[in-house]
Amino acid sequence: MAEPISDLTASWINNTGIQLSWTAATDATTGSLYTVYVLQNVNTQIPNWVPVATLSASVIYSPVSSAYSIGLPTTSYLMPWSLYQTLISQSLINANSVAFSIVHTDYLGAESIATNISAFQKQMLQPFAPPHLTHSIGIDGLGQFKIGRAHV
Numbered sequence: 001m002a003e004p005i006s007d008l009t010a011s012w013i014n015n016t017g018i019q020l021s022w023t024a025a026t027d028a029t030t031g032s033l034y035t036v037y038v039l040q041n042v043n044t045q046i047p048n049w050v051p052v053a054t055l056s057a058s059v060i061y062s063p064v065s066s067a068y069s070i071g072l073p074t075t076s077y078l079m080p081w082s083l084y085q086t087l088i089s090q091s092l093i094n095a096n097s098v099a100f101s102i103v104h105t106d107y108l109g110a111e112s113i114a115t116n117i118s119a120f121q122k123q124m125l126q127p128f129a130p131p132h133l134t135h136s137i138g139i140d141g142l143g144q145f146k147i148g149r150a151h152v
Contacts, residue, residue, distance in 0.1 A: 001113075002106035003027045005034065005075070010100065010119035018079040018119045020100060030057040030070045031107025036077050037114075039099035040092040049101055049114075053077055096121045 007023040025032065033056050037049040055073045062069065079098070087093045097120045104112040140146045 002032070002104045002110045004112040004115050005102055005104055006115070008100075008102060008115050008117045010117045012119050012121050014122070015081055016078075017081045017084060018098060018100075019076065020079070020102070020117070020119075021076045022102065022115070024072055024075050025104040025106075025112060027106060028072050028104065029107050030072060032057075032073055033105040034073050034075075034077075035103045035105065036079075037101040037103070038079070038087070038093065039101070040087065042094055042099075043091070052079065052083065 003025040005022040005025050007021075009021050011019045011021075013019055020036065033054055035051050036053040036055070038052050039047055040050045041047045055077065058071045058074055060069050060071045061067075079100075084093075084098070088095055097118055099116065099118045101114040101116045103114050106112075138146050
């Protein structure tokens with residue numbers, strides 16, 4: 001069995017996409033693949049994981065030696081905003097959160113346990129004023145908390 005990825009994070013970037021980043025599986029090689037899945041049909045009785053990207057070995061060019069080499073698969077994925085908008089228009093995902101799953105497949109074709117994360121849209125409403133405390137907290141003669149109205 002292939003080892004799973006670790007340290008998966010998701011960042012929601014409005015009008016750009018959702019950025020996923022992780023640490024490579026401990027047994028990752030140039031023959032490894034990472035498959036990124038999105039949870040779709042979330043409002044139905046049986047939602048399903050649908051692959052949206054497969055990340056394989058990367059080609060690296062070294063200008064110093066003018067040579068190419070093969071590197072490990074990339075450990076990040078940006079789900080484009082256009083894909084997010086398409087999935088929303090088809091009612092396949094929720095507008096405020098998206099669930100992702102990443103599976104590592106090693107060079108023998110063995111798959112790891114999936115690593116999952118949900119990305120949530122940032123809060124759009126900003127507080128219009130600082131909170132106003134209307135209660136004061138004190139301690140009574142018996143050492144118990146007492147709450148009373150503050151005088152403003």
